[in-house]
Amino acid sequence: MELIPLDWVAIGFWIGVVVVTFGISFIFFKKHLKFTEKTKNQLAFCLVFLALAIGRAILVYSDYFLTGLNLEAYETFQMIWKVATLFEMMGLGFLIIVSEYAVFKGKDYYVFIIGYTIVVIISIFIIQDFFLAQTVSVAAIGFAAFLPISYIYLAIKLPMARRNVIMLLIGFIIFGFGLLLISAGIVSLLGQENIHLLYLISAIVQIPGLLIMAISINRMYFTEKV
Amino acid sequence: MALLPLDWIAIVVWIGVVVISFGISLALFLKRLKFTEKTKIQLAFCFFFLCLGIGRAILVYADYFITELIVVEYFNNQLIWKIANFFVIVGLAFLILVSEYAVFKGKDYYVFTIGYAIVIIIAIFFIQDFYTVQNFTSAAVGFAAFIPISYIYLAIKFPMVRRNVILLLGGFLIFGAGLLLISAGLVNLLGGDVHLIYLLSAIVQIPGILIMAIAIKWLYFSEEK
Numbered sequence: 073m074e075l076i077p078l079d080w081v082a083i084g085f086w087i088g089v090v091v092v093t094f095g096i097s098f099i100f101f102k103k104h105l106k107f108t109e110k111t112k113n114q115l116a117f118c119l120v121f122l123a124l125a126i127g128r129a130i131l132v133y134s135d136y137f138l139t140g141l142n143l144e145a146y147e148t149f150q151m152i153w154k155v156a157t158l159f160e161m162m163g164l165g166f167l168i169i170v171s172e173y174a175v176f177k178g179k180d181y182y183v184f185i186i187g188y189t190i191v192v193i194i195s196i197f198i199i200q201d202f203f204l205a206q207t208v209s210v211a212a213i214g215f216a217a218f219l220p221i222s223y224i225y226l227a228i229k230l231p232m233a234r235r236n237v238i239m240l241l242i243g244f245i246i247f248g249f250g251l252l253l254i255s256a257g258i259v260s261l262l263g264q265e266n267i268h269l270l271y272l273i274s275a276i277v278q279i280p281g282l283l284i285m286a287i288s289i290n291r292m293y294f295t296e297k298v
Numbered sequence: 299m300a301l302l303p304l305d306w307i308a309i310v311v312w313i314g315v316v317v318i319s320f321g322i323s324l325a326l327f328l329k330r331l332k333f334t335e336k337t338k339i340q341l342a343f344c345f346f347f348l349c350l351g352i353g354r355a356i357l358v359y360a361d362y363f364i365t366e367l368i369v370v371e372y373f374n375n376q377l378i379w380k381i382a383n384f385f386v387i388v389g390l391a392f393l394i395l396v397s398e399y400a401v402f403k404g405k406d407y408y409v410f411t412i413g414y415a416i417v418i419i420i421a422i423f424f425i426q427d428f429y430t431v432q433n434f435t436s437a438a439v440g441f442a443a444f445i446p447i448s449y450i451y452l453a454i455k456f457p458m459v460r461r462n463v464i465l466l467l468g469g470f471l472i473f474g475a476g477l478l479l480i481s482a483g484l485v486n487l488l489g490g491d492v493h494l495i496y497l498l499s500a501i502v503q504i505p506g507i508l509i510m511a512i513a514i515k516w517l518y519f520s521e522e523k
Contacts, residue, residue: 078493079362085500086358090351092504096511097347104519105340111331118326125319132312136305151377197359268304275311279318286322294326 110293113170117289120166121282127159141267143259147202154196157209161192164216167244171222188215206256219244239288247281250274336518339396343514346392350507353385367492376428383435387418390442393470397448414441436481445470459517466513473506 075083107115134152139145146153169185195208223241227234252258253274259267301309333341360378365371372379395411421434449467453460478484479499485492 075362075366076493078497079367082493082497082500083358083362085497085504086354086362089500089503089507090355090358092507093347093351093354096507097344097351100340100344100347100515100519104515105337105344114326114331118323118331121319121323121326125316125323128312128319129316132309132316136301136309136312140301141305151381155381268302268308272304272308272311275308275315278315279311282315282318282322290326 113173113293116166116170117293120163121286123159123163123166124282127156127161127163130156130159135271141271143256143264143267150202150205153202154205158192158196161188161196161209161212164213164219165189165192167219168216171219171226175222175225184215184218188212191215203256210255210257216248220248233292236288236292240285240292243281243284243286243288245281247278247285250276250278250281253277339399339518342392342396343518346389346396347507347511349385349389349392353382353387353389356382356385361496367496373428376431379428380422380431384418384422387422387435387438390439390445391415391418393445394442397445397452401448401451410441410444414438417441446474462513462516466510466517469506469509469511469513471506473503473510476500476503476506 130152134149134156135141138149138152165185165188168188169182172180172182172184191208191212195205195212199205199208220241223237223244227237227241230237251274253270259270262270356378360375360382361367364375364378391411391414394414395408398406398408398410417434417438421431421438425431425434446467449463449470453463453467456463476499479495479502485495488495
């Protein structure tokens with residue numbers, strides 16, 4: 073059934089509802105919440121772990137109980153994969169925005185986070201073909217390569233925080249390695265028959281990565297001494 | 299395909315990943331972020347509008363471009379419907395939480411928010427049949443009936459903010475009427491043209507949201523209060 077002209081008028085109004093709602097949220101966030109830079113960073117880090125947890129919880133359910141780690145089944149359940157990936161990407165997005173601000177203080181017009189967001193939106197919402205969506209979402213992770221580079225830069229530039237920044241870098245690399253292990257490309261390379269083992273190793277690798285990141289973030293952003 | 303013993307070990311470790319991530323987030327939120335009560339309430343309202351925005355954006359896409367407002371199509375595409383409603387419902391949960399705190403100050407052990415959350419989790423994650431899911435989400439909205447009742451109570455109890463609370467109540471009722479218009483039960487009851495009902499709902503919701511935003515700004519975001 074084609075959309076009738078009345079529907080297009082309604083879609084216009086519904087877009088109005090969405091824009092008004094987002095607008096109010098944005099105004100409240102930006103103009104009325106008088107947060108310091110430190111509090112904003114703290115909030116972003118809270119949201120990093122929250123988004124990662126929600127995304128991973130959905131992925132555990134879909135990987136094991138919907139698709140059974142069968143690559144062909146992912147196409148059938150691609151909507152849930154996309155939702156979970158969206159949360160994971162949001163988590164990484166918060167991490168990128170904090171790092172980008174720490175390095176450029178907004179002078180680069182947030183080019184990395186904007187580029188990352190555009191690629192994520194295209195891969196999750198616009199592309200219908202599952203394999204293409206996966207490939208584009210990996211391209212989004214390319215923007216996340218900014219993270220370790222920014223940590224190296226900050227470690228060089230800020231000697232006082234160097235130890236914690238290096239710890240964050242190591243945690244991120246370990247966590248990122250765990251994520252990469254179960255990316256479609258690596259699974260294809262190492263063979264579908266090893267997928268069950270790869271998923272187990274990935275989880276085992278991610279836990280210390282997350283913990284190391286959390287400890288260094290706690291020391292850098294949540295401790296009064298810094 | 300049945301899960302291997304290795305998979306069950308992996309599932310346990312993955313649950314560890316999830317619990318640790320949630321745990322870190324919760325520890326940072328609750329223990330490290332020293333927000334005042336007012337800031338927490340402000341943040342809750344920000345998230346309320348953010349969640350509504352995300353949920354509605356997904357629903358517009360699902361309603362018009364996936365299901366094209368055909369009831370049968372909702373059965374085939376119930377996952378996207380569930381996700382969108384999940385966001386809208388989480389948004390409403392923030393509103394319930396703030397109202398419940400304003401009335402009871404935590405003395406009721408957040409029974410409305412917890413009841414609401416339990417019904418939602420059952421509806422969204424455990425029930426597969428679309429009609430039952432819809433009925434359950436309607437039951438959850440029943441908990442949201444606490445919101446207008448709490449506003450009436452607050453308007454009576456606090457004469458100084460009465461005008462703003464009544465404004466908030468007015469906005470919520472208009473917005474709620476817009477939401478109810480497109481609920482499955484009412485669409486069936488009213489019959490008629492579903493396309494027109496959806497248009498009317500959008501037209502009704504916009505002033506509702508704006509009135510709520512104005513009232514919330516006066517109540518919680520102005521220095522004078």
